[in-house]
Structure formats: structure tokens, C-alpha cells
Amino acid sequence: MRVGISHKFIMGFIIVVASIVGFNMLVPLLGLEEYWWHQVFSVAGALLVGLILGTLFSRLFTSNIRILREAAERISSGDLSRSLHLPDTMFPDETYDLALSLNNVNDNLKSLVGAVRSSSGQVAIAAQGLSATAQEMTASSHELSNTVEQISRGAESQAETVETTSRLIKDMALNTELVVAAAGKVLEAVDLTVSTAQQGGETARRTMEGMKQILLNIEQSGEQVVSFGGELQKVGKIVEVINAVAQKTNLLALNATIEAARAGEYGRGFAVVAEEIRKLADSTAESAGEITQLIGKVQTNGLSVEKSLRASIEEMDEGEKAIDLTSTAFSAIIDTAVNAQRRAFSITELSNKQLEGAKYLVGAIDEISQVVSDNAAATQEGSAATEQQSASMEEMAHAAQDLTRYAESLIDKVKLFQLENSLSAD
């Protein structure tokens, strides 16, 4: 049954008061007459009871307190190996509560210190690992810094290279523009050539047609000359007939003259007539001869005309062949020129495409240049950041070392606590 200290004190007082009262009532039973004796005995008995009770109580109390103090001192000195045991009693009081609490404290402290010890050990180990890791990281960070620096340098050279490339590509674009302009001029020239050659071909064709017309005319003239020759031959035949008639007339006149001579004086007039007829026949024959001569001349001229016509035709043929050749040459020129035109056109197209590509390329290179310079800046920032990180890492390494030291000192400090006998033996 739990009885508090205050209640115990109250009980003590009540017992003391009750003993006083009891002694007062008991003493007369002793038979003592003297009053004052009564008083003395009762007071003495009460005092005695009070003394005994007080001494007993205080001793019990102080012994518990002592045990508690000792336990508290033990705990404060770090000995947590033992728990507190108060002597068993019928009426436990607040000291037992205190003892229980102290035991709880001891247990809690023990578990706490154990936890702290193991944790600090782990922390020390972790801190050591952390320190090592931090050192490694510092090294890595240095390497990283170096690498980043290299990257930065690379980025700078890349930026330079990109700049050079950009310049080259711009030059190329410029050259491509020149090529485009030149191709355009070539195209113009080829167009001109084509049109000129076509005009030439057209002229050659017209000349050819003219030549053919002339040839036709000449052939017609030749035919006319030949038919003229035929007509002349007909005329010649007529002249031959006239000639024959003239000869016959001449013969007739001769016979008439002979007859007239035979007639003598009577035939004289007839002879005159015959002479006249003969003269007519003569002049007819003469005219016929002249006509024949003329026909001969005309025929000769016709022959020479025919010959010259033939020569002309041959020359025309030659000319036709030459013009044919010219026409063919013009056709070939046109073909070639058209080919050239097509090629020049495709060159222009390709050059234009190339120009567009070059422009895109210039834009892309500018973007690349931008990106590269951004890269370079970012890399420099990265370098700075890496250096900062490196510094931070070093700080962290220092901190980890500090942490190790702290953990170790914590362990040292926690070592003051003895948790168990086996542990204290360690």
C-alpha cells in the first residue's frame, strides 16, 4: 500500500499525539498518586515514542535518500551499469517513485549513451568516409575543374574555329553569288547565241529557199532555152524548106533562061523575067542563109547559155550544199547552244540552291557560333562553379575532418559512461 511521506509525517504526528494521550490515560493506571509524576511519565513516554518513531522514520527515510543520492552520484559519474534497489517495504513512498524515476533515467541514459556511442562511432566512421569521399571529391573536383578548364579552352578554340568557318562560309556564299551572277551572264550570252544562231539558221533556210527558187527559175530558163532551141530547129527546117524552094526557083529560073535563049529574040523579055526570078531566088536563098546563120548563132548562144545555166546549176548545187552545211552547222550550234543554255540554267539553279544553302549555312553557323560562345561562357561559368565547388569540397573535407574529430571527442566523452561491466572492462 502506497503511503506518501506527508501522510507518514501526519501519521507520525498522530501516533505521537495519540501516544501522549494514551500515556496520559495509562499512567494513572500505574498507580502513581502524584500528579506531576503522571505528567512526567506521560511526557517521557510520549517523548520516547516520538523519539523512537522519529529516529526510525528519519533513518528509513535518510537511508533511502542516501541510496538515491548514491545512485544519482553514480549516474552523474557515468556509471550506468547498475540499477537502483531500495529495501522492500510495506508502504512505499515518493522515494520509491524517485528510485523508479532514477532507474528510468538510468535506463534511458544507458540506451541514449549506447545509441550515442554507436551513433557517434558510426558518425566517426561515416565522417571518416565522408572526409575520404570529400577528399576524393575534391580531387575529382580539381580534375573536373581542370577538365572544365580544358573544355573552356576547347570551347574558345572551337569558337575561333567556328568564327573562321563562318568567315569561310560567308566568303563561299559571296563566291557563290559571284557564280550565280556569272551563270546568269553565261545564260544571257547563251540565250543571245541561241537567238543569233536561230536567226542565222532562219537566214540560211531562207537563203536555201531563195536558192531553190533561183534553181527552179534557172531550170525553167534552161528548159525554155532547150525548147527555144527546138523552136529554132523548127525554124531551121522551115528555112531549109525555103532554101529548097529558092533552089528550085533558081533552077526554074535557069531553065527559063535556057528556054528564053532557045526562043531567041522572042524570048528576050522572058529572059528578063527569068533573071528577076533568079535574083528573087538568090535573095531568098541569101536571106535563108542569113537566117540559118542567125539560127546557128542563136543556137550557139543558146548552147552557151545552156552551158552557163548548167554551170550555174552546178554552182547553185554547190551553194546549196554549202548552205546545207551552214544550216547543219547552225543546227549544231543551236543544239550546242541549247545544251549550253540548259547547262547554264541548271548551273544557275544549282548555284541559287547553293546560295540558299550557303545562306542557311551562314545562319546555322551564326547560330552555332552563338551556341559556341554561349558554351564558352557557360563553360567559364562552369569552370568558376567547379572551382567554387572545389573550394566547397575542400571546405566540406575540412568540415568532415572536423566532424570526425567531433565524433571522436563525442565518443571519448561518451566513454565516460559505463553501461555494463563488460563494456567498462573494454
Place this chain on the structure above:
Amino acid sequence: MKQVLIFRLGSEWFGLQISCIQEISEMPQLDYIPRAPVWLMGAMNFHGNIMPVLDLGAYLGIESLMTVTKVVVMPPGQEGIALGVTDVFRIVHYDPDDCLPCRHDTKQKKFIQHLYDYEGLVVNMFDISTLIEELKTI
């Protein structure tokens, strides 16, 4: 004034008095005379009379291959022959006093007594009677 017919044998000119000429005609179709000498060209029908045609050029030995286009017919009954000549020219008046001495060789000299200059044309004056006489001897 006498009249002569100027005719041609090959390239030479001859003259014949028209008094001994019956007619001049074109060379007619001739009939072949067998075994005749080369200078006898054949026979012709002259108004019903058969007349031998003499190749005068061949006979005189002037040109053997000359062409004969006309025949000069003698009056039938007298000489009774026709002379084949290359061509006849014309009948002209002539004066025997204008005649020139002959300069031909022996064969032709029998028939050519003299020459006559007609407007620059040298004409051999042919003596037909000599020819007739000679033909009669054959």
C-alpha cells in the same frame, strides 16, 4: 553575046554554053546500068527518053567522091546524055575575048579550052563537043 551556065564540080567552077543544054533538073532516081564504068552513074528517064547520066567529076578525074545534086540534060537526039554536077550557079553572059588561056593538065585540057573570070570566080569553059566526040569513041 553568048550565055553560059556556071556550075560546080567539087570545089571547081565550070562553064557550059546554054545553047547545048536542054534542061537543068534535080538529081532524079537513076536506073542501074550493068557493067558500066565508074563514071557512068546510071540511066534516067527524061520525059520518056532513057538517058545515061555521066559523073562528070569522076570522068574528068577531079574528085571521085563528090556529091551530085543536079543533072544538066543535053538535048535528046543529038548527044543524048545528062551530066551529073555538084551544083549549078547561074547563067551569065560572056565575051569570048575576056577568056584567059588554060593552065590545066593534059586530061582536062582536052575539054577545057580557056578560062573565064566571072567577078573574080575562075570558070573553066567546058567544051562539050570534045566530050561527045570522045564518048562516041568508047
